[in-house]
Amino acid sequence: MLKLRKLTSLSRTFRYSSQLSQKNPIESTGNQTKSSQQNASEFSRISKAHTTKLGDSFGIQGWIQNIRRMKMNLFLDVNDGSTAEKFQVVVPRNDQTKSLSPGCSVSISGVIQTAPNGHNELHANEVNVIGDSSLQDGYPFVPKQQHPPEYVREYLHxxxxxxxxxxxxxxxxxxxxxxxxxxxxxxxxxxxxxxxxxxxxxxxxxTFVVKPDNEKLLKEMSRDGIPLDESYFDQKVFLSxxxxxxxxxxxxxxxxxxxxxxxxxxxxxxxxxxxxxxxxxxxxxxxxxxxxxxxxxxxxxxxxxxxxxxxxxxxxxxxxxxxxxxxxxxxxxxxxxxxxxxxxxxxxxxxxxxxxxxxxxxxxxxxxxxxxxxxxxxxxxxxxxxxxxxxxxxxxxxxxxxxxxxxxxxxxxxxxxxxxxxxxxxxxxxxxxxxxxxxxxxxxxxxxxxxxxxxxxxxxxxxxxxxxxxxxxxxxxxxxxxxxxxxxx
CATH class of the missing domain: 3.30.930.10 (Bira Bifunctional Protein; Domain 2)
Structure with a gap:
């Protein structure tokens, strides 16, 4: 079983790193830290995971939408906005991974394998939590719950x-x-x-009329015979x-x-x-x-x-x-x-x-x-x-x-x-x-x-x-x- 350990804690950012090999994947030298973590350019969009060959290394960055906690493993549904399909990531369950929660942003690297349903899934050997999230602290959308469009429109951001x-x-x-x-x-x-x-x-x-929302500016630019509201362009202007x-x-x-x-x-x-x-x-x-x-x-x-x-x-x-x-x-x-x-x-x-x-x-x-x-x-x-x-x-x-x-x-x-x-x-x-x-x-x-x-x-x-x-x-x-x-x- 993969053993993941917490590496650092900085501004609510945590990283989990695998110990598959005898070598420590993290080596600190002075003020610089070398990591087995991939560069951002080495990560792929989840939409490409479904056409990636079995056994290939693969890295993703996205958000955890849902977690299923089994006896030995966690099964994460991760999405990065590139596809409507769910993408499953398998992570070992231990003391370090228990802090993973729906809503947090992560970068994950591992190996592509086949899930029981025949779809590709990612078996993680490294998980980095980029941003924590507490969906119970005022987040308007409950995981796995369907919300009516009228409600969703209240939270455009x-x-x-x-x-x-x-x-x-x-x-x-x-x-x-x-x-x-x-x-x-x-x-x-x-x-x-x-x-x-x-x-x-x-x-x-x-039409919608356009004018500066600054009366002082309008007065400074005013000319004889032109209404104050039109003084910026010297005529009435609209949104197209x-x-x-x-x-x-x-x-x-x-x-x-x-x-x-x-x-x-x-x-x-x-x-x-x-x-x-x-x-x-x-x-x-x-x-x-x-x-x-x-x-x-x-x-x-x-x-x-x-x-x-x-x-x-x-x-x-x-x-x-x-x-x-x-x-x-x-x-x-x-x-x-x-x-x-x-x-x-x-x-x-x-x-x-x-x-x-x-x-x-x-x-x-x-x-x-x-x-x-x-x-x-x-x-x-x-x-x-x-x-x-x-x-x-x-x-x-x-x-x-x-x-x-x-x-x-x-x-x-x-x-x-x-x-x-x-x-x-x-x-x-x-x-x-x-x-x-x-x-x-x-x-x-x-x-x-x-x-x-x-x-x-x-x-x-x-x-x-x-x-x-x-x-x-x-x-x-x-x-x-x-x-x-x-x-x-």
Missing amino acids: FRSRVDYIAAQMRVRHRAAKAIHDFMDEQGLIQIHTPILTTNDCEGAGE VSGQLHLEAATYGLGGTYTFSPAFRAENCKSPLHLSEFYMLEAELAFLSTVEELTKFIETMVKAVSQDIMDKSSQDIHHCQKKASADVDLSWLNRSWTTLSYDEAFTIISDNKSKFKTALKANEGFSKEQELFLVNHLKSPLFVVDWPADQKPFYMRQSKKDSSKVHALDLLMPSVGELCGGSLREDNYELLKEKAPPGLQWYVDLRKYGAIPTGGFGLGFERFLQLLTGVKNIRDVIPYPRYPHSCKM
């Missing part, structure tokens, strides 16, 4: 330690990388669009609701561009599909003349990115779906999607209006309930195109066949409803000059000097994650959710 939240964050990472890879392959150039902006792109009045207009400016010199950035909407809405701060993927495609070209690009992108995530993060996807008790149907990955005009979709909703709790309003688009009905009715993701102009922003291209319509699209998907909104952009200088709000002459001028046809879209990143994982509340697919009455940390 500890939330990454909850298994399904950690799985969501790994899926989120993989999804972001898949998006960047796809856009790069398509030749689009990433633009870091500004978060501080002077325009409300959507024109819906849902969209990077689209900036993308268009970049596209006129670079060709196709995209941005993957936070957006901010001041809505008094607490639905499980809305946030005050969220991430959007926005793209602008140059020399794009038809809505069909735009819908084809979006469909190809969503399918390719989704398949990449499913191929590389299937374990985490399934873990999230299981925790959410969600039966997620991804059969849309392997079939063509449907396109309807707004008028055709409106007729379907109107013919079935008795089935809805929400009233059908001709000038307000479709409710979430109606969007989901259309998807289920047609048994397919759905592009709704050619929208009434009075329901859409000023920059969308007017239809030459019907001036009351614009070449806009919404992509409706199962479980989340609207995932994408997009359009062709108005490239007629005279028309745009009449429709553009004050302060956007620079945007109009883009059409004055070498105008090109463009089109683009915005995709809600968190809704996309909900689509794949089945997680019902959007607050659980973003690390630090912000919504009305809640902005913690």
